[in-house]
Amino acid sequence: MMALGKLKKGKQTIIPGFKLTLGVSLAYLSLLVFIPLALVFVKSAELTFAEFWDITTNPRVLQAYKITFLTSLVAAIINCIFGLIIAWVLVRYSFPGKKIIDALIDIPFALPTAVAGIALTAIYAKNGWLGSILEPLGIKIAYYPPGIVIALIFIGIPFVVRTVQPVIEDLDQEIEEAAVMLGAYRLKTFVKVVLPALFPALLTGFTLAFARGIGEYGSVVFISGNKPMVTEIAPLLIMTRLEQYDYAGATAIAAVLLVASFILLLLINLLQWRMNRKISAQV
Amino acid sequence: MAGGKEQKARGRHISESKLTKVILILIAIFFVVVMIVLPLLTVLFEGLEKGLDVYLKALTEKDAFSALKLTLITALIVVPINTIFGVLIAWAITKFKFRGKQLLITLIDLPFAVSPVIAGLVFILMFGASGFFGEFLFQNDIKIIFAVPGIVIATLFITVPFVARELIPLMQQQGIQEEEAAISLGAKGFQVFFKVTLPNIKWGLLYGVILCNARVMGEFGAVSVVSGHIRGMTNTLPLHVEILYNEYQFTAAFAVASLLMVLAIFTLVIKGIVEWKERLQAKREAEYLYLESGA
Numbered sequence: 040m041m042a043l044g045k046l047k048k049g050k051q052t053i054i055p056g057f058k059l060t061l062g063v064s065l066a067y068l069s070l071l072v073f074i075p076l077a078l079v080f081v082k083s084a085e086l087t088f089a090e091f092w093d094i095t096t097n098p099r100v101l102q103a104y105k106i107t108f109l110t111s112l113v114a115a116i117i118n119c120i121f122g123l124i125i126a127w128v129l130v131r132y133s134f135p136g137k138k139i140i141d142a143l144i145d146i147p148f149a150l151p152t153a154v155a156g157i158a159l160t161a162i163y164a165k166n167g168w169l170g171s172i173l174e175p176l177g178i179k180i181a182y183y184p185p186g187i188v189i190a191l192i193f194i195g196i197p198f199v200v201r202t203v204q205p206v207i208e209d210l211d212q213e214i215e216e217a218a219v220m221l222g223a224y225r226l227k228t229f230v231k232v233v234l235p236a237l238f239p240a241l242l243t244g245f246t247l248a249f250a251r252g253i254g255e256y257g258s259v260v261f262i263s264g265n266k267p268m269v270t271e272i273a274p275l276l277i278m279t280r281l282e283q284y285d286y287a288g289a290t291a292i293a294a295v296l297l298v299a300s301f302i303l304l305l306l307i308n309l310l311q312w313r314m315n316r317k318i319s320a321q322v
Numbered sequence: 323m324a325g326g327k328e329q330k331a332r333g334r335h336i337s338e339s340k341l342t343k344v345i346l347i348l349i350a351i352f353f354v355v356v357m358i359v360l361p362l363l364t365v366l367f368e369g370l371e372k373g374l375d376v377y378l379k380a381l382t383e384k385d386a387f388s389a390l391k392l393t394l395i396t397a398l399i400v401v402p403i404n405t406i407f408g409v410l411i412a413w414a415i416t417k418f419k420f421r422g423k424q425l426l427i428t429l430i431d432l433p434f435a436v437s438p439v440i441a442g443l444v445f446i447l448m449f450g451a452s453g454f455f456g457e458f459l460f461q462n463d464i465k466i467i468f469a470v471p472g473i474v475i476a477t478l479f480i481t482v483p484f485v486a487r488e489l490i491p492l493m494q495q496q497g498i499q500e501e502e503a504a505i506s507l508g509a510k511g512f513q514v515f516f517k518v519t520l521p522n523i524k525w526g527l528l529y530g531v532i533l534c535n536a537r538v539m540g541e542f543g544a545v546s547v548v549s550g551h552i553r554g555m556t557n558t559l560p561l562h563v564e565i566l567y568n569e570y571q572f573t574a575a576f577a578v579a580s581l582l583m584v585l586a587i588f589t590l591v592i593k594g595i596v597e598w599k600e601r602l603q604a605k606r607e608a609e610y611l612y613l614e615s616g617a
Contacts, residue, residue: 052417053505055505055514056417057414057417064414064426067410068429068430075444075447076440078454121349124349142594144358146358149540149586149587150586153579153582154582158361158365158368161368161576168360193357193358196357196358212332216335225336225337228336254437256437274439275439277437281446281547290443293439297436304431304434304435305428308428308431
């Protein structure tokens with residue numbers, strides 16, 4: 040790490056390939072990612088402001104945004120609570136099957152979203168394993184907004200666990216010791232000492248899960264039932280507009296969603312940058 | 323990403339009471355079982371519900387086979403391309419200091435942040451009938467949207483970050499001394515990469531490739547937008563699952579889904595092996611350094 044800090048500007052290193060690798064990387068990313076994404080805004084700019092406003096403030100569209108953001112928010116909060124408990128348990132305690140639990144946390148990363156979608160629907164549908172228990176109690180999940188939340192919890196849980204876990208591992212035991220010496224009880228130590236140290240990581244995990252939630256499509260479309268104004272999410276509405284060859288409509292709806300994603304991406308990077316700085320300051 | 327660090331035994335005064343521990347462990351296990359294990363079991367159970375014959379028939383049926391074929395073809399094209407570019411991007415970012423580097427790292431993540439549906443949409447805007455290149459493609463009779471090239475391009479977009487994201491922290495940590503030493507001893511660029519860098523990053527690279535592959539084969543949203551769902555032509559495995567499911571052929575849908583589930587589990591097994599190998603490598607290096615310093 041020290042050697043890196045001492046290195047001078049890029050051109051002076053003897054390692055070859057700077058122009059080649061950076062040039063090719065930028066060309067590839069521009070052609071494949073930046074220019075295509077910019078088209079969303081170019082295409083949106085073809086609309087007059089009034090047209091754009093009409094499309095994006097249409098009640099059905101507004102409701103879809105609301106459902107998307109609210110379900111993502113609820114799922115991300117739930118994931119923060121359970122993600123913290125899981126990460127804590129995986130780092131601090133030992134119990135049989137711990138390694139398996141740890142490995143299973145990555146399943147939502149690796150399992151195709153469509154597979155997750157149909158499996159969750161089967162579980163929470165009226166005749167499903169959990170649906171048949173919950174439905175008589177008046178709790179309807181599949182084809183209702185809670186179904187969307189369930190799908191987003193599934194999709195988001197690894198983000199929280201995997202951002203919080205390494206931070207718990209690196210927590211300084213001595214700080215907790217000191218708190219006890221100063222007379223704090225365990226719960227107080229946790230709330231006043233441990234939780235503030237974990238907060239940036241939790242917030243990063245929350246933002247990652249939330250960002251993933253608002254874009255999620257595959258796992259949600261099966262369980263949500265896709266009823267306009269009730270369980271229709273914004274990505275699905277884009278899909279519907281495309282199927283009706285309403286490209287202007289689809290693009291305008293996408294532009295708003297894209298701006299939200301950009302803001303979240305910036306936030307995530309800012310948080311991670313601050314976390315890294317804190318860590319290197321401690322070292 | 324998962325840590326293998328063993329925690330030192332903690333004194334009672336800085337740990338929770340036994341009861342709290344048991345409750346927290348039970349909550350964690352309950353969550354994982356209900357949210358993650360149950361869906362996996364459901365796929366298997368529903369797929370095999372009508373017996374092994376029906377299960378196998380769903381997998382060997384003509385449309386399933388062509389979906390499998392298209393999925394494999396897509397992976398064969400996309401994974402090598404994004405592996406090569408992922409390595410190039412990681413090399414540029416980790417071996418040099420230049421202005422705007424942080425911005426570039428952020429931009430690589432864009433495909434992670436963008437909804438898969440929007441990833442599909444942008445290529446419709448580009449190559450679709452009324453898109454920017456629509457006229458040109460139509461006149462030259464080139465089909466991209468609702469055809470295989472569209473699926474390949476959308477999947478390329480989605481999986482750009484995977485290899486680079488795995489490599490960047492790894493290569494950053496390893497620094498550049500070894501490469502500099504090799505070059506001052508007269509090694510050429512490619513020699514340095516294959517003889518010095520690659521052996522150091524091979525396990526991380528392998529995991530990046532496997533993870534990229536899993537996403538390529540499992541991608542649904544983006545591919546769904548550009549594919550046009552033409553049976554036997556532009557159907558990948560996840561799209562085939564959707565079609566079967568929407569036609570109420572649940573058993574067949576879950577049978578095909580179980581193939582994708584096996585892929586996911588295989589990916590995680592590789593991840594476990596890679597982490598184990600990395601720990602071994604780190605341990606060996608630590609021992610080596612220890613011997614060096616002792617001598």
